[in-house]
Amino acid sequence: MSVEIAEMFRRVSHGVYVIGVAAGERRNAFTAAWVMQVSFKPLMLAVSINPGHSSYGLLKEGGRFSVAVLARDQFDLALHYGQSAGIDKLEGQAWHPSPHGVPMIDAGIAQFECVFESECTAGDHRVIVGRVIDGALLDKDKPVLIYRDTGDADGAAMFFPDDFDA
Amino acid sequence: MSVEIAEMFRRVSHGVYVIGVAAGERRNAFTAAWVMQVSFKPLMLAVSINPGHSSYGLLKEGGRFSVAVLARDQFDLALHYGQSAGIDKLEGQAWHPSPHGVPMIDAGIAQFECVFESECTAGDHRVIVGRVIDGALLDKDKPVLIYRDTGDADGAAMFFPDDFDA
Numbered sequence: 532m533s534v535e536i537a538e539m540f541r542r543v544s545h546g547v548y549v550i551g552v553a554a555g556e557r558r559n560a561f562t563a564a565w566v567m568q569v570s571f572k573p574l575m576l577a578v579s580i581n582p583g584h585s586s587y588g589l590l591k592e593g594g595r596f597s598v599a600v601l602a603r604d605q606f607d608l609a610l611h612y613g614q615s616a617g618i619d620k621l622e623g624q625a626w627h628p629s630p631h632g633v634p635m636i637d638a639g640i641a642q643f644e645c646v647f648e649s650e651c652t653a654g655d656h657r658v659i660v661g662r663v664i665d666g667a668l669l670d671k672d673k674p675v676l677i678y679r680d681t682g683d684a685d686g687a688a689m690f691f692p693d694d695f696d697a
Numbered sequence: 698m699s700v701e702i703a704e705m706f707r708r709v710s711h712g713v714y715v716i717g718v719a720a721g722e723r724r725n726a727f728t729a730a731w732v733m734q735v736s737f738k739p740l741m742l743a744v745s746i747n748p749g750h751s752s753y754g755l756l757k758e759g760g761r762f763s764v765a766v767l768a769r770d771q772f773d774l775a776l777h778y779g780q781s782a783g784i785d786k787l788e789g790q791a792w793h794p795s796p797h798g799v800p801m802i803d804a805g806i807a808q809f810e811c812v813f814e815s816e817c818t819a820g821d822h823r824v825i826v827g828r829v830i831d832g833a834l835l836d837k838d839k840p841v842l843i844y845r846d847t848g849d850a851d852g853a854a855m856f857f858p859d860d861f862d863a
Contacts, residue, residue, distance in 0.1 A: 571856040
């Protein structure tokens with residue numbers, strides 16, 4: 532992998548989020564950095580997610596997702612929800628279901644509930660666009676966790692190629 | 698507009714970027730905040746842009762775009778490239794055309810050249826996904842400009858609705 536290319540991409544700013552998904556009784560939550568606002572009217576957020584993960588299927592089947600914004604002092608939650616699936620990551624954590632059944636993480640400094648709107652392919656990920664139907668500001672004062680400040684805690688540096696595929 | 702809703706969305710982290718586009722002899726560059734990485738293999742970036750702006754047509758016609766990451770001390774460039782079209786914003790600025798004719802801003806701390814790959818509708822914007830075919834790290838030391846630190850310099854707060862459209 533190229534240290535130089537990884538360093539370039541560290542200049543693209545991302546926060547750290549926990550995405551909640553559910554379909555029927557099945558539910559999950561996972562850490563993501565690739566989240567951004569994409570529309571004002573209506574308010575929309577986009578999340579880029581790996582379609583190989585089971586949460587992608589839950590999101591598409593349930594048609595909704597939640598986004599919790601982690602604070603700078605909540606790196607432990609990023610690690611918790613960044614674990615591979617196979618355990619119930621919501622077990623013992625602070626969360627509640629939205630009126631539509633989506634797990635909303637009761638931590639972080641802001642949270643949103645979204646309805647799936649559109650999707651496009653993006654290499655090894657899919658960009659999911661959701662209309663924001665509800666939200667809350669849970670803490671007005673805490674600063675957000677910035678993804679680049681987590682260093683290479685998620686091991687992502689290894690995914691950067693040696694060269695651009697021009 | 699809702700101050701509370703605007704404050705929630707300020708917890709979603711974005712940088713500040715200048716996007717370059719060209720089609721034939723026509724070219725433009727504009728300031729954007731809604732940029733994120735969306736794929737590792739191949740490397741891809743997504744940009745959410747307003748399809749009502751002439752730059753959208755240039756991007757789609759030219760099939761390419763560049764992304765320059767602004768540093769914390771380059772707010773003046775954000776304002777310059779944030780002006781409405783109608784003037785040649787590249788005139789007198791530091792930039793060069795890529796081998797494919799895309800204007801690359803010779804400022805900022807990192808830059809990327811992308812080839813259009815896919816697009817999805819997102820309310821009043823379109824999410825454009827581009828494959829990154831080249832890039833450079835121009836300054837290893839300067840911190841990036843964070844969009845929320847620009848306050849309401851772009852007047853975006855007025856675009857937040859009073860309520861969620863549930």
